[in-house]
Structures are given as structure tokens and as C-alpha cells.
Amino acid sequence: MDTIWQKQQISGEGPKYKRVIRLIRAAIDSGELAVGARLPPVRELAWQLEITPGTVARAYGALTDEGLLLAEVGRGTFVAPSRTEVLDDVWSQPAAPGEPNVVSLFSPRLPDAGQGEAIRAALVQIARGPVEGLLNYPTRDAYRPVRQAVVDWLADLPLGALVEEDVVLAHGGQSAITLVMQAALRGPKPVILVEDLSYAGFRRAAEIMRAEVVGVAMDAQGVLPDALEHAAKTSGAQLFCTTPEVQNPTGGQTSHERRKAVVAVARRLGLGILEDDCYGLARPRVPSYRALMPGNTWHVSSISKSLTPALRFGYALAPTGRSADLRRVAEYGFFGLAYPVAELARILLTDPGTRRIAERSRARIGDYVEVAVNALGGFELQWDREVPFVWLHLPPGWRAAGFCRAAENQGVLIRSADEFALRDGRAPHAVRIAVNGQVGLRAFEAAMLRLRMLLDNPPEQISV
Structure with missing residues (x-):
């Protein structure tokens, strides 16, 4: 050769x-x-x-x-291989035993890196523990160890000064977002700002609050500071909601310089920031908004993307001096988390082995991302080994809705960019493809190759 x-x-x-x-x-x-x-x-x-x-x-x-x-x-x-060879190899072969014919890549699904067994062991420990926790209402003092476990779990993150009184427990990250909006928004018709492409949960929580949602122009780093300032001034918005560490759905990150520019706007206008860090699987590389503007930043996260979404355990961190407002909303709304859930979270977060489980899960997610990049890397793809989804800009001939329908016909379920845009907003011809760590790498690779074949063979007429 x-x-x-x-x-x-x-x-x-x-x-x-x-x-x-x-x-x-x-x-x-x-x-x-x-x-x-x-x-x-x-x-x-x-x-x-x-x-x-x-x-x-x-x-x-x-x-x-x-x-x-x-x-x-x-x-x-x-x-x-030629397209025909790939099609024969991937589409003609039946799924291996236990592998699904339809692969859902709507939302990230974690592989079992040991957390299943850890949860079982913790449940046994709770069942054999003191019975008082199973008979009484939850109280603030009783859950102090749980909140401290959250603080210790977050100790390596650049969140600024944090004590257990700043932590309010919630039923997952989405619940924490709703709690923040209830505590932060005022008036009969409040307004929140989001990036033009953003996590749909912000809009859903705002709908519950009867709040108006205004989209703000963005680039690869997230929101544009000038556009944020203009939108805040013209709308009278009280809160800007964002996912700066792992922008959902594009997977990008807001740089340190951009965050400082956003904070400067927020300080001038008295605009609060709600930062959602649920997708932050690795150590952040730049200071959080909470560290940059502790007096008016609300920080929410959960264990859904690092350990398991099944427990519905999340938390909100209040700005300096606002923990009483946040705590009041939670206590008035549901008194507190169920004791078995709270205690289960405390056991997991304080066990040194849990961090090793999270690290193994993160490494395994990276394997799936690598498979996706190997299959789809010839197209415009945004990805990171530590982000459990990839963002694919579609080539000419495909529009997002039509591509998603074609993918579904081939047994692959993905999300269109339209699902992350406001109703009156414009979405790019792009799709988000999530990692499903609960199917084997072979099945996941087959799904990626199905998508590759669709990308290589766009319809003669543009799908709408």
C-alpha cells in the first residue's frame, strides 16, 4: 500500500x-x-x-x-463502506436479543454504573432505620443533614459562598425552577426572558405562573448581552432563565467573558438570573452566575442527569438573603419532600462511592457520544464527550420536522429544534439527539447509522 x-x-x-x-x-x-x-x-x-x-x-x-x-x-x-453495504448491514439485520427495535433518543437516559444497586442498599437501610421518620411530617430541622449533603456534594463547584440554609429541596429540577419563579416573580403579569432556543421547562413553569415569555437573540455562547438589555428594558422582565454550563439544546457553553457581560446588564437593570445546571455532568470551567452575582442569582439542579431521574430529587439555591422567600414557597406548596426520598438522597450524596458511580456513568456517556460522532461527524455537529446529547444541523434537503418523521419511520425518536423555540420564534433546521445509555452500544450505533443514511439521502422535495 x-x-x-x-x-x-x-x-x-x-x-x-x-x-x-x-x-x-x-x-x-x-x-x-x-x-x-x-x-x-x-x-x-x-x-x-x-x-x-x-x-x-x-x-x-x-x-x-x-x-x-x-x-x-x-x-x-x-x-x-458503500451506502448499500451499510444499509444491508444495519437495516437488514434483526436486533440482538434484548435490544429494542425502536430507540428513544428524546431525553438522555443514564447507563447503570452501579447506582441501581446503591439505591437498593439505601432503601434497605431506610427500612431498617428508626420508624419515627416514616410516621411524622417533614420538618426543616430534620432535613438539615440532607441540605448539608447537597452543600458537600456541590463543594467542588464555583458557586460562591454556600451554606445549608441557602438550599431548598425540590421534586427534581423542574420543580426547583417553578419554586424559583414563585419566589422571584411579582405582579399580575410578570415577564421572563429566555434564549431563542431554550429548555422548554422554562416556558412550562412560566405558564403556570401566568408569566409572559420573551425570547432573546443568541449565538454559540448563548444570549447576546445587547439583545438581553434591549429585551429587559422593553418588556420589564424580572428574570432571565438560562442553562449556561450546557446550553440546552445546542450543548454550547457561555464563556466567562460573556457571563460577566450578562451580569453587568442584569446589575444595571435589577434583572434576576435563574441558572439551570442539571446537565452539568463535569466540573464547570468558569464561575457560575451565582458566583458572579450572588445577590440576584437563583441556581437549580438535580441528580437526574448524574445519578437517576427516578427519585425526583432536586434543589434550588437562593440568592444571598432570599432563602426565606424560597423556603416559604416550598413549605406552603408541599410541606417538604417525602422522608424516604430525602433520606435516600442523603445516603447517596454522602457515600464516597457515589462520586465514583457518577464518574463511571459520565465515562460511559462519552462512549455513546463518540459513537454518534463517528457516525455523524461528516455533518455539522456540536458535541462534547461529557454532554449527553448532540446537536445536529441538517444538510440541504432536510427540514427538522420532516427529518424527525423519517427517523421515526426508521425506529429512531429524536427532538426537533422547533420544540426548543417559542411559538412565534424561528427555529433552525436542526435536531437534538440524546444519549440513551440503557440500550447497548450496538443498538445505539445502528440508530446513528440509520440517521446517517437519511442524511446522505435527502428527499427530492424538501419536507415540511
Whole structure:
């Protein structure tokens, strides 16, 4: 095979990257490069051909986009199978025993990295513990150890000063968002601001509060500060709701500089910030809004994306001096969490083994993300190994609604960008594909390849 990669093989007219493309295409057509053959690394081939690495990378990229090559994260670049071969291999084979024919990628689902057994053991411990907790109403003093467990769990995060009195327990992250809105919003018709593409739970909580929702222009880092200021001034908004650590649905992150600019706007206008960190699986790389503006930032999260969504255990952190307001809303609304749930959370969060479980789960999610990138990386894809979903911009010929219908027909359920936009907003032709760690990697890869085949074969007429 080394005889293919000779300098004289790319002599001739035209840009050098196109000559490399012709060389590789001819080798594939002749059979010198068989399906699955690994091409030399970019720098190695550049040295052999006496050209720049950028020229080789451009040729590889063009052939990958064309579908002749397949770039696999961490492994290299390979000759891709033909579309017919992939279809025969993936679509014609029956699912392995226990693997689903329909794969739901609507919302992230965690793999069992040991949390199932840990929860069972904790339930046994609760059942064998003092009976008083199972017979009485929950009280603030009784749940102090639970709140302290939350503080200790969050100790490594850049949240600013935090004590257990700042913590209010909730029935999951969505419940915590609703509690914050009840505590923060005032007047007969309050207004909240969200990014043009944002977590739908913000809008649902606002609907309960009879609050108006106003979308704000954004870019890859999240909200644009100038647009935020204009929207806040013209609408009289009281609260800006955002997911800065892992922007939902795009997976982006708001940089430190952008956060400081947003905080400057919020301080000038007295605008509160609600930051949702439910998707923050790893240590944040920049200070939170709560650390930057402790006097008017509400922080919510849960264990749904790190351990399990089944317990419905979340929490809200109040701004400095506002914990009584938040606590009052929770106590008036539901008195407190059920004792078995609260105690179960305390046991899990204080067990050193739980962090290791969360780390194993995060690593496993990264494996699924890598599979998605290997299958779909030839398209415009936003991803991070520690984010349990990817954001795919669709190629020409596809619109989001039509692509989701086509994917469903192939047994893959995904979310359209429309589900993250306001009713009167405009959504890009994009979809969010969540990791489902409860199906095997083989089934997940098959789902990704089904999506790849759809992307490679858009309909003759644009779907609407």
C-alpha cells in the first residue's frame, strides 16, 4: 500500500488537495484501498507527499463529506463502506436479543454504573432505620443533614459562598425552577426572558405562573448581552432563565467573558438570573452566575442527569438573603419532600462511592457520544464527550420536522429544534439527539447509522 503514497502520484495541474482527492479516489476504485483500510495520519501522509498537513486534512475532509472516507474519533480515517453495504448491514439485520427495535433518543437516559444497586442498599437501610421518620411530617430541622449533603456534594463547584440554609429541596429540577419563579416573580403579569432556543421547562413553569415569555437573540455562547438589555428594558422582565454550563439544546457553553457581560446588564437593570445546571455532568470551567452575582442569582439542579431521574430529587439555591422567600414557597406548596426520598438522597450524596458511580456513568456517556460522532461527524455537529446529547444541523434537503418523521419511520425518536423555540420564534433546521445509555452500544450505533443514511439521502422535495 505504501506504493500509493508517492510524491509523483500527485503531480499534475490543479490545487494540490484536489490531486490528493483524485489519488485516494482512484485507489478506492481500483481496490488498492479496500473498505475499512486505514489511511495514514495527516502529518505522516503530508511528509510522504511533501505537502502541508492542511492540504491533506482538506482532502480527507472533502472525501469524508462525500462519504468515501469515515473519520473515527481517536482511531483515524478509514475507507467507508458503500451506502448499500451499510444499509444491508444495519437495516437488514434483526436486533440482538434484548435490544429494542425502536430507540428513544428524546431525553438522555443514564447507563447503570452501579447506582441501581446503591439505591437498593439505601432503601434497605431506610427500612431498617428508626420508624419515627416514616410516621411524622417533614420538618426543616430534620432535613438539615440532607441540605448539608447537597452543600458537600456541590463543594467542588464555583458557586460562591454556600451554606445549608441557602438550599431548598425540590421534586427534581423542574420543580426547583417553578419554586424559583414563585419566589422571584411579582405582579399580575410578570415577564421572563429566555434564549431563542431554550429548555422548554422554562416556558412550562412560566405558564403556570401566568408569566409572559420573551425570547432573546443568541449565538454559540448563548444570549447576546445587547439583545438581553434591549429585551429587559422593553418588556420589564424580572428574570432571565438560562442553562449556561450546557446550553440546552445546542450543548454550547457561555464563556466567562460573556457571563460577566450578562451580569453587568442584569446589575444595571435589577434583572434576576435563574441558572439551570442539571446537565452539568463535569466540573464547570468558569464561575457560575451565582458566583458572579450572588445577590440576584437563583441556581437549580438535580441528580437526574448524574445519578437517576427516578427519585425526583432536586434543589434550588437562593440568592444571598432570599432563602426565606424560597423556603416559604416550598413549605406552603408541599410541606417538604417525602422522608424516604430525602433520606435516600442523603445516603447517596454522602457515600464516597457515589462520586465514583457518577464518574463511571459520565465515562460511559462519552462512549455513546463518540459513537454518534463517528457516525455523524461528516455533518455539522456540536458535541462534547461529557454532554449527553448532540446537536445536529441538517444538510440541504432536510427540514427538522420532516427529518424527525423519517427517523421515526426508521425506529429512531429524536427532538426537533422547533420544540426548543417559542411559538412565534424561528427555529433552525436542526435536531437534538440524546444519549440513551440503557440500550447497548450496538443498538445505539445502528440508530446513528440509520440517521446517517437519511442524511446522505435527502428527499427530492424538501419536507415540511
